[in-house]
Amino acid sequence: xxxxxxxxxxxxxxxxxxxxxxxxxxxxxxxxxxxxxxxxxxxxxxxxxxxxxxxxxxxxxxxxxxxxxxxxxxxxxxxxxxxxxxxxxxxxxxxxxxxxxxxxxxxxxx
Amino acid sequence: xxxxxxxxxxxxxxxxxxxxxxxxxxxxxxxxxxxxxxxxxxxxxxxxxxxxxxxxxxxxxxxxxxxxxxxxxxxxxxxxxxxxxxxxxxxxxxxxxxxxxxxxxxxxxxxxxxxxxxxxxxxxxxxxxxxxxxxxxxxxxxxxxxxxxxxxxxxxxxxxxxxxxxxxxxxxxxxxxxxxxxxxxxxxxxxxxxxxxxxxxxxxxxxxxxxxxxxxxxxxxxxxxxxxxxxxxxxxxxxxxxxxxxxxxxxxxxxxxxxxxxxxxxxxxxxxxxxxxxxxxxxxxxxxxxxxxxxxxxxxxxxxxxxxxxxxxxxxxxxxxxxxxxxxxxxxxxxxxxxxxxxxxxxxxxxxxxxxxxxxxxxxxxxxxxxxxxxxxxxxxxxxxxxxxxxxxxxxxxxxxxxxxxxxxxxxxxxxxxxxxxxxxxxxxxxxxxxxxxxxxxxxxxxxxxxxxxxxxxxxxxxxxxxxxxxxxxxxxxxxxxxxxxxxxxxxxxxxxxxxxxxxxxxxxxxxxxxxxxxxxxxxxxx
Ligand code: SF4
Ligand code: SF4
Numbered sequence: 001x002x003x004x005x006x007x008x009x010x011x012x013x014x015x016x017x018x019x020x021x022x023x024x025x026x027x028x029x030x031x032x033x034x035x036x037x038x039x040x041x042x043x044x045x046x047x048x049x050x051x052x053x054x055x056x057x058x059x060x061x062x063x064x065x066x067x068x069x070x071x072x073x074x075x076x077x078x079x080x081x082x083x084x085x086x087x088x089x090x091x092x093x094x095x096x097x098x099x100x101x102x103x104x105x106x107x108x109x110x
Numbered sequence: 111x112x113x114x115x116x117x118x119x120x121x122x123x124x125x126x127x128x129x130x131x132x133x134x135x136x137x138x139x140x141x142x143x144x145x146x147x148x149x150x151x152x153x154x155x156x157x158x159x160x161x162x163x164x165x166x167x168x169x170x171x172x173x174x175x176x177x178x179x180x181x182x183x184x185x186x187x188x189x190x191x192x193x194x195x196x197x198x199x200x201x202x203x204x205x206x207x208x209x210x211x212x213x214x215x216x217x218x219x220x221x222x223x224x225x226x227x228x229x230x231x232x233x234x235x236x237x238x239x240x241x242x243x244x245x246x247x248x249x250x251x252x253x254x255x256x257x258x259x260x261x262x263x264x265x266x267x268x269x270x271x272x273x274x275x276x277x278x279x280x281x282x283x284x285x286x287x288x289x290x291x292x293x294x295x296x297x298x299x300x301x302x303x304x305x306x307x308x309x310x311x312x313x314x315x316x317x318x319x320x321x322x323x324x325x326x327x328x329x330x331x332x333x334x335x336x337x338x339x340x341x342x343x344x345x346x347x348x349x350x351x352x353x354x355x356x357x358x359x360x361x362x363x364x365x366x367x368x369x370x371x372x373x374x375x376x377x378x379x380x381x382x383x384x385x386x387x388x389x390x391x392x393x394x395x396x397x398x399x400x401x402x403x404x405x406x407x408x409x410x411x412x413x414x415x416x417x418x419x420x421x422x423x424x425x426x427x428x429x430x431x432x433x434x435x436x437x438x439x440x441x442x443x444x445x446x447x448x449x450x451x452x453x454x455x456x457x458x459x460x461x462x463x464x465x466x467x468x469x470x471x472x473x474x475x476x477x478x479x480x481x482x483x484x485x486x487x488x489x490x491x492x493x494x495x496x497x498x499x500x501x502x503x504x505x506x507x508x509x510x511x512x513x514x515x516x517x518x519x520x521x522x523x524x525x526x527x528x529x530x531x532x533x534x535x536x537x538x539x540x541x542x543x544x545x546x547x548x549x550x551x552x553x554x555x556x557x558x559x560x561x562x563x564x565x566x567x568x569x570x571x572x573x574x575x576x577x578x579x580x581x582x583x584x585x586x587x588x589x590x591x592x593x594x595x596x597x598x599x600x601x602x603x604x605x606x607x608x609x610x611x612x613x614x615x616x617x618x619x620x621x622x623x624x625x626x627x628x629x630x631x632x633x634x635x636x637x
Binding site: 014015058059060062063064065066069091106107108109110 | 143170319320323324327333334335336337338340341344345348349351352377378379381382383384386387414450564565566567600601603604
């Protein structure tokens with residue numbers, strides 16, 4: 001599968017996750033978010049940027065507990081909790097935010 | 111821009127499906143998660159009226175790259191028909207049971223309403239006997255005299271693309287749970303038939319994406335999640351911080367400690383997902399309080415083994431060999447397996463043959479040992495103590511996972527796989543009740559996500575397949591106020607947390623046996 005954006009073709013997996021990490025840009029992320037029905041605000045970017053940084057370092061998205069804990073460290077308890085993250089990404093921070101961040105879909109027994 | 115659009119429409123109109131795409135293409139479009147609705151719960155498990163081809167669920171096909179990495183043809187072989195029949199011949203020779211299952215079914219019908227996918231989808235092809243019949247038709251055509259001569263009259267059918275499409279659909283609507291075999295007077299095990307079918311399909315270039323991609327990940331990174339050693343170390347460290355914050359004690363989650371007494375092999379989901387991680391905390395507290403020198407291994411950072419789901423013993427052996435390597439690296443005395451259903455089946459029934467014998471391990475303990483037996487033994491010997499009242503906010507029931515219930519045992523008593531986890535649960539909480547007798551222990555219903563079906567492209571099927579378990583759970587919720595269903599399987603936990611909300615049951619109802627242990631265990635100085 002693939003999608004067209006600004007005259008370029010982007011290759012995705014069957015569920016619409018970018019195949020190439022390097023294809024990602026803020027503009028592409030905004031476009032994927034639009035298709036997901038998510039309106040990107042500063043708060044949304046905070047999560048996406050953290051996910052990308054973590055992925056650069058560890059080659060996998062963080063466990064949800066770690067995401068929450070790190071958000072708490074960086075932005076305080078009102079942002080470091082699961083309800084806040086689900087508000088931002090109703091389809092689930094793990095699945096939806098990873099998709100917008102251009103990371104592969106997390107799979108396994110999860 | 112206008113040009114690109116024109117080309118896009120043209121290609122769409124002209125789009126001709128390849129043979130492989132035809133096999134993998136579901137007739138009805140897949141539903142989005144929010145469009146999937148669950149049945150109303152009644153608490154009664156009823157046999158549905160048979161409908162034909164209503165479900166037609168098909169998982170995504172495996173991409174050529176992963177197929178090649180597993181040594182399968184990258185795409186549907188041009189000679190797929192002959193290759194499939196030859197492979198079937200091989201399997202019939204190799205697995206005597208498969209040959210017997212082909213010949214002894216008397217169509218008594220006793221298995222028909224025993225499959226959760228039939229109950230949930232009402233699709234006649236999901237009756238175990240009908241599922242097996244998809245295989246038998248081909249068997250008769252090429253391997254029996256009546257079939258060769260009489261063809262359809264003898265229930266024989268040529269293996270063509272349409273039938274292959276049905277195979278792909280219905281052998282991926284079987285979670286290999288073996289419930290049907292319990293009710294069959296001849297013990298015919300449809301799970302074995304669907305494993306053989308998947309093995310034949312992989313062999314001709316038709317693989318399932320979810321399972322095969324995960325096996326590739328295990329070979330390349332070490333576990334189903336794709337968590338490399340560095341990420342694993344960081345995650346365990348972060349979990350240690352959480353434990354310290356919760357308990358005020360330094361409870362360790364050691365990794366790659368050479369010479370540790372106990373090597374713990376657990377599903378990687380335990381490191382990562384919720385509620386799985388709550389059981390991980392339980393394991394750590396038990397080890398800490400009992401003063402056991404233990405370790406995880408970054409080489410064997412996965413207990414699960416999807417090789418069994420595709421019926422491929424070579425892959426199963428290769429995945430399991432990581433455990434053997436970890437034993438060589440770390441030289442533990444004991445080997446303990448965490449909460450994972452099919453992993454325990456493989457550990458209990460296959461490890462000794464495929465990666466054993468475990469001569470270097472202490473023969474005074476089971477090699478390997480299930481974590482429930484391990485913890486219960488410590489409890490019975492007084493090495494750890496529980497405060498049951500810590501779970502007084504819970505009314506607990508237990509979901510037996512298929513592979514533990516029907517594919518393995520635990521401890522040295524018959525039925526230990528049922529009594530040991532229950533004894534452990536009852537030791538750690540005050541209120542426990544079993545679900546309906548027809549839905550537990552040997553007759554347990556699958557969660558609906560086993561056997562390699564735990565993927566979002568089969569979500570609708572997973573919701574439907576969970577129906578009987580949800581009904582039984584609903585009943586004890588109504589009658590006894592159950593609010594916690596304890597599981598010993600990572601797939602159960604992932605599946606239930608995904609499908610329960612569709613049935614109006616809160617996520618917090620599903621958790622692990624060691625999640626209860628984690629709350630109840632008394633930490634601190636021993637008397
Ligand atoms: S093994 Fe389980 S899923 Fe497969 S046909 Fe039998 S009852 Fe159904
Ligand atoms: S119960 Fe056994 S013998 Fe009877 S129809 Fe089912 S598979 Fe055949």
